[in-house]
Amino acid sequence: MPKFDTGTDADSGFSYVPLENSRHVHPPSTLDNVSQFDNEKFFLDDNRLSSLTKDEESNSGIINAEDEKKLVRKLDLHIMPLFCLFYFSDYLDRANIGNATLAGLQADLGMTATQLSAAISAFFITYILFEIPSNCILKKTSARYWLSFIMLVWGISTVLTAFCTNFTGLMIARLILGAAEAGYIPGIMYILSKVYKPKEFSFRVGILLTMATLSGLCSGPLTYATSYLDGKNGLHGWQYLFIVEGVPTVVLAIVSFFYLFDDLQNVKWLTLEQKDLQSQRIALHQNADTGRKPITIETFKTVFLDWKTWAFSFVFLFNHINVMSITVFAPILIGSFGFTSTTAQLLTAPPFGVATLSVLLGGYLASRFNFRSPLLAAGSIIIAMGYSSLLIFTNKWALYTTLFLIPIGMGLQAAAAIGWSAINYPDLTVRAVAVAAVLMIAFGMIFNLVTSLVSASLSGLTGYILYKENCRRDSDPTEKVCLCCCIA
Incomplete structure (x- = not known):
């Protein structure tokens, strides 16, 4: 069971x-x-x-251990390389705006800092809104059609970003990109959770997540290389960056259409005996995927009234804030240390190399010892040390060194934070909604709640400080006058 x-x-x-x-x-x-x-x-x-x-x-005699090992190896060879390419493309296309900014996107489009922040954040608006609908469509249709389609859309969106001429165009491109990418990671996690047992799942998730860090490792040097194309055919270097990263995604979408699967029972590269073995070994961990159970209101109630959904959402939220902060803003952050633009692009690579090794280590430990919460705790402590060091050091090389601590902690957490929810909902229909709900709640509801509370606290504290200061300066000691001055 x-x-x-x-x-x-x-x-x-x-x-x-x-x-x-x-x-x-x-x-x-x-x-x-x-x-x-x-x-x-x-x-x-x-x-x-x-x-x-x-x-x-x-x-x-029910399951032969040697046969199972051979089956898992075959699953890995047919699934993991392809999924790794998809995941690499996903993160490369979503985080390249940081490198493009350092390469001159903001100046060339005549945007203010506020407009740039709005364009970066626009991605997450549609990303949050479309996560659950996307996985519902995936469950109702097929991975082959739906995931290939949204990959094609975000590939085209990335290419078209290169031809944006103002803030409005960039905003539209980012909104489309967020809507398209919203369903991909939940969809991939859902598919993998149907294929692998929980003790196998975490390490595979760790391998997938190294693609996110490798995309960060490659993005800087790639931006550096495209900078030499600046001015060619009337295009800037950052425009070539979006083209070079978007076109392969479009090609991968076509590959995805022919190689993605919905059910291992229908693939041609497994024998009948291996399909039976797969059904037997996975039956311990989930309900049979008959494909006939619809997503109903009761499904949503089951998901949103389950305490695990909210717990996993908090875990993922805090992890992903660190992941996206370092992924998107690392080039800008390194540039602010005092390095030149081209040097900063190259210096983004080493921390992501360290993160790649750390993600693999975290995924291995989670699978090998079957624990996740200790990894999340240890990773959080290391990340806190890294961010705290940024407030202490002033030398640019010392500041740069601290950027190696953050990816280490981030990597230890990654597989546990992202994959934990996918293996804790035995009913596959519930799981399809729950995996997306965790991401949606983390990005949307909880993030907005936390930021609102922080904003309210800071506003109250600021108002109180101004109130005390006005009382000190104002000759009239009455509280009403002081309060009016504070409000004014």
Whole structure:
């Protein structure tokens, strides 16, 4: 029967619920009559289950460990390289505006700092709004058609960004890019969670996330290279950057259409025996994907009334603020240390190289020891040390060195923060909505709530300080006059 991944080792005290015949891997047919799992009844012991799958299942002949290893290797070879390319393209196209700004985009379009910030933020408006609708469409249609389509849209949007001539055009391009990319990461996570067991899932997510850091590593040198094209054919270097990064995405969208899959039972590169084995080994962790269960109002109630959805949202929010801050603003930040524009572009690469190794380490540790919360805690401490150091040091090379601490902490957290929710909803219809809901809540509702509370607190504190200062300066000691001065 399905289980929860608790985020810690199995010895942490979560109870194992004995179920009849629960020590066997049931084929999908035994789950056909299960419409929805009662989540609170399925906290199974990860290590006990791991031990079960390796020993008792092998001995009973239900799952042969060697056959399963061969199957997982085959899944990796056919799935991971392609998904890594998709993920790399996703992050390269969303974060390139930081490099383009350093290359002269703001000056060439005549934008103020406020307009530039608005254009950067515009991406997240549609990104938040379209995450859940996108995954609902994915569940109702197919990954082959829907994910390929949205990749084509964001590829075209990236190319067209190169030909924006003012703030309005850039805003429209960023809004379209956000809407198109909104469903891709939730969609990819949903597909992977159907293919891999929880202990296999985290390391694969870690490999995927290295594509985000590698995109940051490549973006700086790529911007540096396109700077030599500045003036060619009447285009600026940053325009060539968008073209060079957008055209391959359009090509990948076509590749995606022919190679993406919805159900492993329909692919041609697995034998019938391997398809049966895949069904058996994954049946422990999720309901059978019959493809007939619709997304209803009850599905949304199940997702939004589940405490896990909100907990995972907070976890992802705090992690992703750090990820996007360093990914988008690293070139601008390094430039502010006192380095020249071209040097700053090149210096963005090494921290992302460190982040790549850290992401792989975090994904490996999460899969190897089956814990996630300790990695999130350790990563947060390291990130806090890095950001605090930026306030202390003044030497430009010392400041640059601190940018290696932040990616280390970010990398340790990444696989756990992003993939945790995808393996804790056994019902696949609920999971399709929940994975997107976690991202939407984190980006939208919680972020707006936090910023509103911070804004309110700062406004109140500022008003109080001004009130006390006006009282000190004003000859009239009455509170009303002081308050009027403060408001004025």
